[in-house]
Amino acid sequence: MTDTGRPEINMTCAEFQERLPELFETQKDLSAEEHLKTCENCAALVRDLEYIAQQAKLLLPIHDPSPTVWDNIRTAIRSEPGKESPGRSSAPSAGR
Ligand SMILES: [Zn+2]
Numbered sequence: 807m808t809d810t811g812r813p814e815i816n817m818t819c820a821e822f823q824e825r826l827p828e829l830f831e832t833q834k835d836l837s838a839e840e841h842l843k844t845c846e847n848c849a850a851l852v853r854d855l856e857y858i859a860q861q862a863k864l865l866l867p868i869h870d871p872s873p874t875v876w877d878n879i880r881t882a883i884r885s886e887p888g889k890e891s892p893g894r895s896s897a898p899s900a901g902r
Contacts, residue, residue, distance in 0.1 A: 817840070817841045819841075819845060819847060819848055822839070822841045822845070822848050823848065823851070826851075826852070826855065830855065830859065836852050836856075
């Protein structure tokens, strides 16, 4: 008589979140998941993950950064704010 609900019918949060990476990979429609309809917790989690996934997609096109990009980053890291001369924030080498 101590029968708890079956996983297929009553998925727990842990079980659902365990399946999340899989669900994202298969690009399944998560809004169709029964658990999300009943669990606001996991629904919020999925929204967060979807947002992060979107941001990651925006970054993806930069998988082949040119050496110039890294050069700029290195320069930005090295140059200390105090040493910069005021009024000269734009790159001086623009006009050759
Ligand atoms: Zn849940």
